[in-house]
Amino acid sequence: MINEYEELLAGLDEVDWAGLEHAYGSAHDVPGHVRALCGSDDDVREQAFMSLFNSIFHQGSRYSASPVAVPFLARIAVAGPAAVREDTMWLLTRLAVDWHDEYDVTTGINVAGWRAAAAEVGPEELLLWYEEQLAATTDSDERAQLQEIRDWVAAGNSPDSRWSALQAYDAVLAELPGLLVLLDDDDARLRTRIAYLLAWFPEFSATSLPRLLALAVHEKDPVTAATALLAAGLVGPASTVEDITPRLDAADPLMRWAAAAAAIVRLAGLDEAPVGPGLLGRAVTELTAAAHSPFDHVTDYFAGDLHGHIERTLQALPPTPEPVAVREALDACLPRIARDRSGSRTRKAIEQLFPAPQPHPAPRYADLTVAQQQLLDDLASRQHAWVIRSYADRLRELGLPCSQEALQSFVGAHRTA
Numbered sequence: 011m012i013n014e015y016e017e018l019l020a021g022l023d024e025v026d027w028a029g030l031e032h033a034y035g036s037a038h039d040v041p042g043h044v045r046a047l048c049g050s051d052d053d054v055r056e057q058a059f060m061s062l063f064n065s066i067f068h069q070g071s072r073y074s075a076s077p078v079a080v081p082f083l084a085r086i087a088v089a090g091p092a093a094v095r096e097d098t099m100w101l102l103t104r105l106a107v108d109w110h111d112e113y114d115v116t117t118g119i120n121v122a123g124w125r126a127a128a129a130e131v132g133p134e135e136l137l138l139w140y141e142e143q144l145a146a147t148t149d150s151d152e153r154a155q156l157q158e159i160r161d162w163v164a165a166g167n168s169p170d171s172r173w174s175a176l177q178a179y180d181a182v183l184a185e186l187p188g189l190l191v192l193l194d195d196d197d198a199r200l201r202t203r204i205a206y207l208l209a210w211f212p213e214f215s216a217t218s219l220p221r222l223l224a225l226a227v228h229e230k231d232p233v234t235a236a237t238a239l240l241a242a243g244l245v246g247p248a249s250t251v252e253d254i255t256p257r258l259d260a261a262d263p264l265m266r267w268a269a270a271a272a273a274i275v276r277l278a279g280l281d282e283a284p285v286g287p288g289l290l291g292r293a294v295t296e297l298t299a300a301a302h303s304p305f306d307h308v309t310d311y312f313a314g315d316l317h318g319h320i321e322r323t324l325q326a327l328p329p330t331p332e333p334v335a336v337r338e339a340l341d342a343c344l345p346r347i348a349r350d351r352s353g354s355r356t357r358k359a360i361e362q363l364f365p366a367p368q369p370h371p372a373p374r375y376a377d378l379t380v381a382q383q384q385l386l387d388d389l390a391s392r393q394h395a396w397v398i399r400s401y402a403d404r405l406r407e408l409g410l411p412c413s414q415e416a417l418q419s420f421v422g423a424h425r426t427a
Contacts, residue, residue, distance in 0.1 A: 015048035015086075015089075015090060015091070018048060018082070018085040018086055018089060018090060019044065019045060019048065019082060019085075021082075022041050022044060022045065022082055023041060025041070025078055027039075027040050027041055027075065027078075030073070030074045030075040030078060031073050031074050031075060032065035032066050032068070032073045032075045032076070033064065033065050033066075033068030033071065033073060034065055037065070037066070037073070037074070037075035039061070039065075040062070040065070040066065040075050040079055042058075043058040043059075043061045043062045043065075044058075044062070044079060044082050044083070044086075046058035047059060047062075047086055047090060047091070047094045047098065048086060048090055048091060048094075050091075052093065055091070055093065055094055059094065059097050059098075059101070062079070062101065063101055063104070066079055066105070067101065067104045067105055067178075070108040070171075071171060071174070071175075072105060072108075072171075072174050072175050072177065072178040073174060074166075074167060074174075074177075076105055076174070076177070076178040076181075077105075077177045077178045077180070077181035078181075079105075080102065080105060080178065080181035080182055080184075080185060081181070081184075081185060083098050083101060083102055083105075084102060084182075084185035084188060084189055085188075086098045087099045087102060087189065087192070087200075088188060088189065088191060088192065092197075095197075095200060096197070096199050096200060096203060099192070099200060099203035099204065099207065100203065102182055102185075102189075102207065103182075103203070103206065103207045103210075105178040105179075105181070105182055106178065106179045106182040106183075106207065106210055106211075107119065107179065107210045108175060116271075116311070116312060116319055116322040116323050116326060117244075117326050118209075118212060118244040118245065119210050119212065119244075121179075121211075121212060121213055124172065124176060124179075125176065127172050128170070128172045128173040128175075128176040131168055131170035131172060131173050132168055132173050133163050133164070133165075133166050133167060133168050133173075136163050136168055136169075136170075137160065137163050137164055140156060140159060140160040140163055141160060143156050144156050144157060144160060182207075182211075183211055183213065183214065186207075186208070186211060186214050186217075186218070187217070189204055189207070190204070190217070190218075190221065192204035193205070193221055193225055198229075198230075198231040198233075198234050201225065201229065201231070201234045202231070202233055202234040202237050202309075202310075205222060205225060205234060205237045205238040205241050206237050206241065206309070206310050206311075208221075208222060208241050208245065209237075209240065209241035209244045209245060209311075210244075211245065212244070212245040214245075215245040215246060215247075218241075218245060219242055219245060219246050219250070222238045222239075222241050222242040222245075223238075223239075223242050223250075223253050225238040226238040226239035226242060226257065226265075226268075232262050232264050232265065232307060233264070233307050233308075233309055235262075235265055235268075236262075236264045236265050236267070236268035236309050237268075237309045237310065237311075239254065239257055239265065239268040239269060239272055240268045240271055240272050240309065240311060242254070242272065243268075243271070243272025243273065244272070250272075251273055251289070254269050254272045254273050255269070255273065255289060257269035258270060258273075258292055258293065258296060263299065263300060263303070263305055264305045264307060264308075264309075266296045266299075266300075267296060267297065267300040267305075267316075267320075268309070269293075269296070270292070270293035270294070270295075270296035270297050270300075271293075271297065271311075271319065271320070271323050273289060273290075273293045274290070274293050274294070274297070274323055274324070274326070274327060290327075291335065294324070294335045294336055294339060295335065297320045297323065297324065297339050298335060298338055298339040298342060300316065300320060301316075301317060301320050301339050301342035301343050301346070302342050304316050304317070304346070313349065313351045314349055315349035315350060315351060315355075316346075316349070317342075317343040317346035317347070317349070317355075318343070318349065318350060318355055320339060320343050321340060321343040321344075321355070324336050324339055324340060325340075341381070344358070344359050344362060344363065344381065344385075345359050345363060345381045345382070345384035345385035345388060346384065346388055347359050347385065347388050347389070347392065348388040348391055348392045348393060349392075349393060350392070350394070350397065351394060353394075353397040353400055353401070356389075356392075356397050356401060357401065359385050360385070360401060360404060360405070360408070363379075363381055363382050363385050364382065364385075364408045364410065366408075367407060367408050367409045368408060368409035368410060369409070370409060372409050372410070375420065375421065386410070386411075386417060386420065386421055387421055389414070389417050390414060390417035390418045390420075390421045390422075391418075392414070395414050398412075398413065398414050398417070399413075
């Protein structure tokens with residue numbers, strides 16, 4: 011351990027980690043992994059981070075050890091070794107919001123609804139239910155199992171993921187005042203990470219909103235500025251549209267996209283939002299332009315899937331006076347599935363753009379529609395190869411290349427023909 015980081019870990023060994031749980035049982039190993047993040051060995055740090063990621067946040071689940079680890083991780087994110095601060099912020103974000111929230115929710119997180127649902131499955135509510143079950147059960151094996159769960163719930167736990175996830179979310183919420191210093195950090199990646207994290211905390215918006223809007227205006231890094239602007243739209247009230255609208259005239263197309271998404275995604279659907287047809291039309295136009303000409307750099311929203319984000323944003327619109335423009339943007343997004351993480355957009359694109367098997371022999375690449383060519387291009391270059399494997403049988407039935415290698419060969423051969 012490097013002495014300069016010892017103060018960040020004050021109290022770490024005073025926690026009864028063995029009495030807490032993570033994905034693999036007792037959390038007795040958590041303090042060792044947290045301490046290793048502040049060590050000098052890069053390989054050990056990397057292994058410690060992966061161990062923490064896979065244990066206190068396992069495939070979206072959080073555990074009793076998860077919120078307890080948050081204060082130590084927050085201190086490391088602010089003042090820990092440079093090599094681990096960004097990863098630590100990433101883990102804090104994951105502990106606050108799960109995969110579904112980060113990747114699929116483009117209209118802002120519904121914390122009030124989450125709290126209401128979690129309250130119904132908290133320890134106090136469930137304890138009564140388990141005691142009723144125990145009183146009515148005569149089978150000894152079933153009683154033993156129920157008693158074990160009842161005692162676990164009585165200790166302040168809940169088997170419902172909505173409750174356990176909220177405990178970690180609230181732990182991160184409590185650390186946000188201290189994490190705000192990262193908005194002024196010298197590292198643009200850390201400024202981006204805190205701006206993105208703030209997008210998921212509307213309850214903190216009285217403090218975060220002016221800082222996010224200022225960052226969007228003065229930030230030099232385009233990804234950081236766009237991240238901050240969209241975060242402001244997600245957590246701000248309807249009146250925030252007045253601060254967002256001028257950014258529709260920004261020189262950077264990424265910033266114009268963020269302004270358009272912010273105006274539509276958060277504000278246009280609110281009854282009290284002063285968003286007229288003219289502004290909606292401008293916003294839709296910018297999203298359409300982004301769909302046709304995507305940028306080299308994207309934000310973390312929707313896992314970096316720009317076209318998926320545009321599609322979900324437009325689908326969140328109420329009935330609009332711009333149906334033709336919206337349809338054009340959606341059509342432009344349809345074949346752009348290279349970053350589709352779940353595979354759902356890929357399936358839709360294949361079914362809509364290739365509704366029937368291709369004639370034999372297969373048509374030339376040049377004879378396909380532009381949208382069909384784009385879909386095959388994206389399939390050939392997509393990041394998540396497992397999605398292609400999932401649809402290999404369907405591609406084969408349609409008379410299309412059914413592996414990434416075959417797609418790359420088909421697209422490449424016809425490009426050079």
